[in-house]
Amino acid sequence: MLSPDRPLVTRSHDGRRQVIAAADPAARARGVVPGQPLAQAQALVPDLQVLEADPDRDAADLARLAGRCLWMSPLTAPDGPDGIWIDASGCAHLHGGEPAMLGRLLDDLGRLGLSGRVAIADTPGAAHALARHGRARLAVLPAGAAETLLDSLPVEALRIAGATADMLHRLGLGRIGAVRTAPRAPLARRFGPLLLTRLDQMLGRVAEPIRPVLAPDLVQARRGFVEPISTPDAFRIVIDALVAEACTALRRRGEGARRLDLLFERVDGTTRSVRVGTARAVHDPAHLGRLLAERIESVEPGFGVEAMRLAVTAAERCGPVQDGGAWPGNTWGECGKDEPDLSVLVDRLANRLGPDRVFRLAPVATHVPERRQRRVPAGRAGGGGAWSADWPRPIRLLPAPEPVRVTALLPDHPPRAFTWRGSRHAVAQADGPERILGEWWRPATDADNDRVREYWIVEDRDGRRFWLFRRGDGQHAWSGDQGWFLHGFF
C-alpha cells in the first residue's frame, strides 16, 4: 500500500542493475536522483517506496492527457516522455490572454493531482526548453523576443543526447548562448547535424511541425476472437454486431456515418481494410451492414482474422429522427423520408463502381450543348435548376464534336452530303440554322470555346437525323473557320 508521506521512486533496469527511473520531490529532497542505482537510494532513504516503471502506460496516459488538453487548442501532441505540446496559435484571446491561459492550464492539471511547468514561446523547441530549464513555473516568452533571452539556458535544453551535452560542457560551451555564437562548421563536424538542427528549431529558423493527436471521440467498435475466423459467413455475423454497436452510438449522438473503415487484423500481424462511403448520413444498421458485407469478398483472410474493428471516420449530423417506437419494421428510422429514397441503391452502386460513376445531372447556365449538363453527386435529390425544352435538342450527344467532311453548295445552306466515320450520308432534308454563341465570359482562345456555331438538323435518305454545326457565322473570319462538325443524334 502506497503512503503519501513516504518518498516514492520508480525503478527500471539499465541492463546491469536496478536504477531509479523517477523520484518524487520528497525523495529528491533526501538526495535521490534519477539514474542512481536502486541499492544506493535505498541506503540513503530506508523507508523508500519503490514501484516498477511502466513507460508504455506512461506514454498512453500522456496521450490521454494531450487529448484532454484539446479544450485549449485543437492541436496537441505528446512531447517525449514527459511533456505535451499545445499549438495555441490564435487561442489565447479565448482564454483571456496568454498568462491567464497558462494559469487555467495549471489549475486544470492541479485538479487531476498533477503538477507541471508551462511555458509559451514562438517555437516548440523554445517552449520545451523554457518549461524544463526556465526559472519560473509559468513562463511567457513574448512573441518575436530576442534570441538572446534563451542564451542563459543550459545546453541540455536543446534536446540533445546526454553525451553531446557532457562534451559541450567540457569544452566550455555549457550555455545555449555559447553554442549560438560559436562557429557552426566545426560544431557540425564534431557533433553531427542534430545539435545545429535543434538550435535552429529553437530559434525558429527551421520549421518543426507537431503531429497532433486525433480527437478521441471517434465512434468505433471492436471484436477480438478466441479462434481466428476466415469465412464470409463469420465475417458477416461480426459485421452485424459491430454495425449494431456503432449505430447505437451514432444514434445517441444524433449523427449518421458518411464513411466507415472496417479493419481486419490478421493472425500474421498485418491488417486489411475495407472502406465504404455513403451518399448521406446513415445510422441504419441494415443499410451499413449490407454495404460492408458486399465488400467482404475483396478481403483476403490469409491464415485467419483474429480481430475486427469498425471505425466511423466521417460522421455528419442528421436531422431529428422520429423514433419508430413499437412500430414493426421501423425501429431505427431513417434520415430524410420525403421522397422515394434511393440512397441505399446509390451507396451500393457507388461503393461497387466508384463514387464518380453514380451521379445525377444538373443544368449549367450556358448555351454550349456539351457544357450544358454537369454531373453532381447522387446524394443530392433532384438535379436542381431548370431544364429547357424550348429548342429541339438531340437525345444523344457526342462528348466532343467530331469533324465531318461535307459537300456544301453555299455558305448559308446546309450540306448536300456529309461523311462521318467513313460512311457517307446524303442529306434529304435540313432545318436551320440555329445560331449558338460561345461563352463570351471565357477567353476565346480556349480550344473548346467556339465563338459562333450554326446548327442544322439534317435528315439523311434513310430518315436518320443528325445535328451538324458549322463553326463561324460565314461572314467574319474571327467567328470561326467554317469547319463542319457532327455533334448529336435525334
Add this chain to the structure above:
Amino acid sequence: MTRTDRTDMLERLRGQIARMERQAAPDAGLGDGPAPWGLAVPEIDRHLRGGLSRGAVHEVIGQGGDMALAVLPARFVAHVLGKGGGPVVWIGTGLFDVHADGLARAGVDPGRLLCVAAGREDVLAVCEDSVRARGVAAVVAELEGALSLTASRRLQLAAEGSGATCFLIRRSRRPDDRTLFQPTASATRWRIAALPSVGAIAGSPGVRGVGAARWSVDLLRCRGGRPGSWIVEAGDAPDRLVMAAVPAGRAAAAAACAVAGPAACHAVA
C-alpha cells in the same frame, strides 16, 4: 373420370401455370396488377391491352446504322418514361452520352434520373441491383452485345418481384448483329427504325425544314400477345413528344412494310 373432375383438374393446372409464370392473366381485369405503362398511341396501347406491363423486361433494338448508337431506342424509351412518373435509373456503358436537354424535350424531367456509368461487364449486375431496389419505377440499361437466356430470366424474375419496369436498350457494334435477336425471357421486344419523313409540308419538297420524324415501330416478340408493326410520327412539340399512327394506305406505309420485312403489317387506320 367424370367431366367435372376433368375441368377441375384443367383449372388447377392452368392456375399452376399462371403461378409459375407469375403474371397476371391479361384478361383478369385492370384491378389485379398495377396499371400498365401506356404509350399514348391508341393503336399500340389497344394492341397491348393498355400498354407495356410493369414489373417486366422490355427490349428495344435499333436498326442498321442505329444499332451501334441506339438513338431511336433511347428516344422511344424516353417517350415511354415521359408517360409515367417515378425515379428512373439510367445505366449507360462507358461514357454516358445521353443529353439531358434532349430528354427534357422528349418529355422526361432529367431530375428524375439517377445515372450510372457502368463498365460493359457490370451492366447486368448493376441493372439487376437497380431493378430490385425499393422506390425505383423504371430502370433503363444500355446493353451491348448478346444477352443470355439465363441472364434475361434473372432480370425478368427480379422485375416481377419488385414491380419495377426494366428497359434494355440493346446495342451492337455490328449493323446486322443476329445475336440481338436470339430468344430471351423478356416480355416484349421492339425494333425502332427510322423512315424518311414526308417533309415540313407534305407534298412540297422545295420547302426547307424537317417535318415530324417517322419511325417504324415493330413489336417483334410479345409474351402472351401477338407481334405487330406500326408506323408512327414523332411530332416534335416543345412540351411533349406526340406519337401518332400514320393512316394506312399511304405510300410510306407500304414502304415501311418492306423495311419491316415479312412481319405482319398492322398499319391501323
